[in-house]
Amino acid sequence: MAKIGVFVCQCGNNIARTVDTADVAEKTGELSGVAHVEDYKFMCSAPGQEMFKKAIKDNNLDGCIVSACSPKMHEATFRKAAEDAGLNPFKVEIANIREQCSWVHDDKEIATAKSKDITKMMVNRLKYNRPLERYKMPVTKRALIIGGGIAGIQAALDLANAQIPVSIVEREPSLGGNMARLSETFPTLDCSQCILTPRMVEVSNHPLISIHSYAELEKLDGYIGNFRATIRLKAKSVIEKDCTGCGECWEKCPFTVENEFDMGLSKRSVIYIPFPQAVPTVPVIDRENCPKFIKDKCGLCAKVCGQQCIDFTQQDRVIEEEFGAVIVATGFKLMPNVYKEYGGYRPPHMTPKKLTAKIRKTLPRSTAGRLVDVINGLEFERLASASGPTGGEIRRPSDGKVPETVVFIACVGSRDCNKGVEYCSKICCMYTAKHTMLYQHNVHHGKSYVFYMDIRAGGKGYEEFINRAQSENANYVRGRVSRLSKKGDKILVKGADTFTGHALEIEADMVVLATAMVPQEDAMGVAKNLGISYDQHGFFSEQHPKLMPVDSSTGGIYLAGACQGVKDIPETVAQASAAASKVMQLFSREELEREPEVAIVDEKNCMNCWDCVTVCPYNAIDRTEITNRQGQFLKWAAKVNPGLCQGCGLCNTVCRSKSIELEGYTDQQVYAQITAFEGAFV
Amino acid sequence: MIEAIRTQAHNLLENKEIDVVIGxxxxxxxTRTTPVFIRKPEEVNRLIFDPRCINSLPVYLNKRQGYPKKGWKRVGIIxxxxxxxxxxxxxxxNQLxxxxxxxFGVPCDxxxxxxxxxxxxxxxxxxxxxxxxxxxHIPNDCDFFPGERPEVDRSGPYKVSAPQVLNLFNLKTDKRFKFWEKEFERCFKCYACREVCxxxxxxxxxxxxxxPNWIDQAPHTKGVFGWHLTRALHLVGRCTGCGECTRACPVDIQVDLFNQRMKDVVQGSFGYKSGYSETEKPPLITYMTDDSENFIQ
Structure with a gap:
């Protein structure tokens, strides 16, 4: 006979207002197997927990039900308390009579009856709970960082300074990410590269950090504490260890292509480093555009290289490394193509196929499509940057003239659920204000207009910054722009000033669009590779929006920076440091404890159809040979790796022979719980 | 036709390439035929084939039935x-x-x-x-075929189920429930439909x-519905439509109407036909990222 204790919590008035807790306790006490009941104001308070522990010890209880709030809130609290009192923590269950009962009902009588049912169901379930032990797992104390932008750099430095070896995988030939493109940063107007490049150098000199630049993560296997990463190091065609970064090759290279670091506003050689302060300072050959690879001509770089480190035959190398934790910092990009079809953009994954074809048809007629002088925020950053294509002078792309009138348009694609994305990109108000200042500092007599919807400047020193921009001659116009069209060599901006209620036409020399921040286009692929979840826009989802903002949905994988949601630099750096500290927490122990609520296999009855193997999203189920004591093969059966299993229960649902179950949620428990319900069919 | 199969079976049995021929x-x-297990080459003349050969023999390849027997390395089957x-x-x-x-493939009219x-x-x-x-009618995969095997295009969908399925499906839910309630009154849960599958x-x-006791053992409405609906759902995307369950039913309940209906649903929703590929995964255990419904993302 079970000896179950039931503890009904009043939660102050939260539960007691609509549920007669004393009645629930009394009625539950009459159930078979219930040996002890309590009705208390705050079970989670210190005295409440003491009472809980004392009741377990005094009555020698072998299971406890806490009828209170959601198990998300206090399940861990009471399991810990039970452990302290010498009871297996997995013999404690929560009956949720707050979120699922008292908060959603008004009628006290009905709510009380429902609370009784909920508690009774849990009591019946508890009778079949088995005492479980947590799994212990070893930890590999090395961290992998995906993405070498400011988030990745910050996390790497924090970890390496805590004596944790780190590998950074960066897709581009150099670290730096989007921050390296910026000219100056708000709200202090300090030079972006001047604050970033020392960090990059620190990373490259740190003995505990290894940089895999021009590389991509192909596959991530394993589980928290024990990941195995397969990394593809793309062929740079340059022998890295011999290269001194002297620059002979990229200076002499006679072929040029569009420079993607300058957003296509300048040209770069085919063998290149993205920008002068690149880390590592090792050039790569862009094989798609290099004539040596296309038609076996040229090869000049190999001739001029004093170190003889150009190797045209180099192949991609695939390496495998072990890690204990992963920080994902893949960053963002600006919504593409919005200036071609201003106001008509949808991210590719949101666009129905038919619509795309329609848009494509209308594209050549779209006026903005031919306007070279309509640029986006990052392009303006390059124009304003001292290391950019114009050397820091603001000149328009079409004819190189200094623009006398510039129109800045905020919220392009953002806050527009019809044609763009629903969310606010958050940084645009600030960087547009910064752009007006940079423009004013460059072109003293220039006129700048900002079309905006609202100004969102929540941040330390942000509102002051906006005020400063507005007082420095920038004309802020509240309203939307309806159309951009060509007028001579100027751009006619048609818009509205909603404060005065007048339509507005401005002849601008250049238009800068503050386009929405969106995730990298392959973000979903990365998420699937890593087994983490993402939202409808492609931003990676955090475990809990408030309380676990840097944990991904998968244990041991953490998020940093704009890959998780729109962020400015201070927020990105803060999140990167937070992710690093999470990794340090993880690595501070020699062994990890995993919750035992994982799938278990009834090997005898497993009929090896392997449906569970196919359906498992975490690759946690394998095939194993069952042998007898003499080691002779008997049969095949499924085998669960408890380190990988997340307890999702998909395998349970596909197993026809019911040979796989989830510990803590066994068929017997769930069945007992359901059948205990008064109105149940069975 | 059967002569060619007998000769081939004789040769294979004699050379010990196969241990048994199930035919x-x-x-x-x-009026009746019966499954035979031929283990000796001289017995191959017992093999016959004509329209009376209704039984689905692959049930003898099912591990649950204890087949293939220990020591049988390779089983010949007609x-x-x-x-x-x-x-x-x-x-x-992965059951075989x-x-x-x-x-041994046989052409069948x-x-x-x-x-x-x-x-x-x-x-x-x-x-x-x-x-x-x-x-x-001409098998799509076999090791031996009497004579030349013509190529048949089988890429098209299954034909629509028997008209009875559609008639039944067009009924209102309560009428359909009444129909099955009446049919299932006869079921006494002998599980012949299971044993023959x-x-x-x-x-x-x-x-x-x-x-737990998922399905009530007693042959009352709840127990019978529980069994037949579970059986139908467990065969979604797997049933190959041999119709043996209906034939084996001693009280003539057309239990394969469920299976035929599910076959149509699976094919209509996922374009999947069971029994045509050894490698294609059934739709109920897979998902596609380019699914037309994007809830999966």
């Missing part, structure tokens, strides 16, 4: 096109490996719906319903499980 032989009365579909499905579900079987309806000729009124929609391969069937 059809004459039954106890002239397969109509529909039986071979069942074999393919068994292979797809392809090199464990040697398939259809079989009678029941032994009792056999009077020497096959007509529309005594042909099994599955045969009218059959696209495997080549795909029921669990060691312990869910209906025999007692911890």
């Amino acid at each position: 059809y032989g004459n039954g106890s009365d002239p 397969g109509k096109g529909c039986d071979i579909r069942a074999i393919t499905q068994l292979i797809a579900e 490996s392809r090199d464990e079987v040697y398939i 259809g079989v009678v719906s029941h032994f009792s309806k056999w009077d020497g000729s096959l007509r529309d009124d005594n042909r099994a319903t599955k045969c009218s929609e059959c696209d495997v 080549p795909h029921c391969s669990c060691n312990i069937c869910i209906t025999d499980r007692t911890t």
Whole structure:
């Protein structure tokens, strides 16, 4: 006979207002197997927990039900308390009579009856709970960082300074990410590269950090504490260890292509480093555009290289490394193509196929499509940057003239659920204000207009910054722009000033669009590779929006920076440091404890159809040979790796022979719980 | 035709390439045939094939039934096109490996719906319903075929289910429930439908499980509905439509109407036909990222 204790919590008035807790306790006490009941104001308070522990010890209880709030809130609290009192923590269950009962009902009588049912169901379930032990797992104390932008750099430095070896995988030939493109940063107007490049150098000199630049993560296997990463190091065609970064090759290279670091506003050689302060300072050959690879001509770089480190035959190398934790910092990009079809953009994954074809048809007629002088925020950053294509002078792309009138348009694609994305990109108000200042500092007599919807400047020193921009001659116009069209060599901006209620036409020399921040286009692929979840826009989802903002949905994988949601630099750096500290927490122990609520296999009855193997999203189920004591093969059966299993229960649902179950949620428990319900069919 | 198969079976048995041939032989009365297991080369003349050969023999390849027996390395089996579909499905579900079987394919014009309806000729009124929609009169995969095997295009969808399924489906829910309630009144849960099914391969069937007792054992409305609906759902995307469950039913309940309906649903929703590929994964255990519904993302 079970000896179950039931503890009904009043939660102050939260539960007691609509549920007669004393009645629930009394009625539950009459159930078979219930040996002890309590009705208390705050079970989670210190005295409440003491009472809980004392009741377990005094009555020698072998299971406890806490009828209170959601198990998300206090399940861990009471399991810990039970452990302290010498009871297996997995013999404690929560009956949720707050979120699922008292908060959603008004009628006290009905709510009380429902609370009784909920508690009774849990009591019946508890009778079949088995005492479980947590799994212990070893930890590999090395961290992998995906993405070498400011988030990745910050996390790497924090970890390496805590004596944790780190590998950074960066897709581009150099670290730096989007921050390296910026000219100056708000709200202090300090030079972006001047604050970033020392960090990059620190990373490259740190003995505990290894940089895999021009590389991509192909596959991530394993589980928290024990990941195995397969990394593809793309062929740079340059022998890295011999290269001194002297620059002979990229200076002499006679072929040029569009420079993607300058957003296509300048040209770069085919063998290149993205920008002068690149880390590592090792050039790569862009094989798609290099004539040596296309038609076996040229090869000049190999001739001029004093170190003889150009190797045209180099192949991609695939390496495998072990890690204990992963920080994902893949960053963002600006919504593409919005200036071609201003106001008509949808991210590719949101666009129905038919619509795309329609848009494509209308594209050549779209006026903005031919306007070279309509640029986006990052392009303006390059124009304003001292290391950019114009050397820091603001000149328009079409004819190189200094623009006398510039129109800045905020919220392009953002806050527009019809044609763009629903969310606010958050940084645009600030960087547009910064752009007006940079423009004013460059072109003293220039006129700048900002079309905006609202100004969102929540941040330390942000509102002051906006005020400063507005007082420095920038004309802020509240309203939307309806159309951009060509007028001579100027751009006619048609818009509205909603404060005065007048339509507005401005002849601008250049238009800068503050386009929405969106995730990298392959973000979903990365998420699937890593087994983490993402939202409808492609931003990676955090475990809990408030309380676990840097944990991904998968244990041991953490998020940093704009890959998780729109962020400015201070927020990105803060999140990167937070992710690093999470990794340090993880690595501070020699062994990890995993919750035992994982799938278990009834090997005898497993009929090896392997449906569970196919359906498992975490690759946690394998095939194993069952042998007898003499080691002779008997049969095949499924085998669960408890380190990988997340307890999702998909395998349970596909197993026809019911040979796989989830510990803590066994068929017997769930069945007992359901059948205990008064109105149940069975 | 059967002569060629007998000769081939004789040779293979003599050379010990296969251990047994599972085929059809004459039954106890002239209308019936019975499955025979030929282990000696001199016995191959017992093998016959004609429209009376209704039984789906792949049930003898099912591990739950204790087949293939220990020591049998390779089993020869005579397969109509529909039986071979069942074999393919068994292979797809890892219940069998392809090199464990040697398939004698037979061309088949259809079989009678029941032994009792056999009077020497096959007509529309005594042909099994599955045969009218059959696209495997010429088997699609076999190791031996008497004579030249013509290529048949089988890429198209299954034909629509028997008209009875659609008629039933067009009924209002309560009428349909009444229909089944009436049918199931006769069911006394002998589980013949399970025993004859080549795909029921669990060691312990869910209906025999007692911890917890998912399905009531008693043959009352709840127990009978519980069993038949579970059976139908467990065969979604797996049933190859041999119709043996209906034939084996001693009280003539058309239990395969459920399976036929599910077959249409699976094919309509996912474009999947069971029993045509050893490698394609059934739709209920896979997902596609380019699914037209994007909830999966």
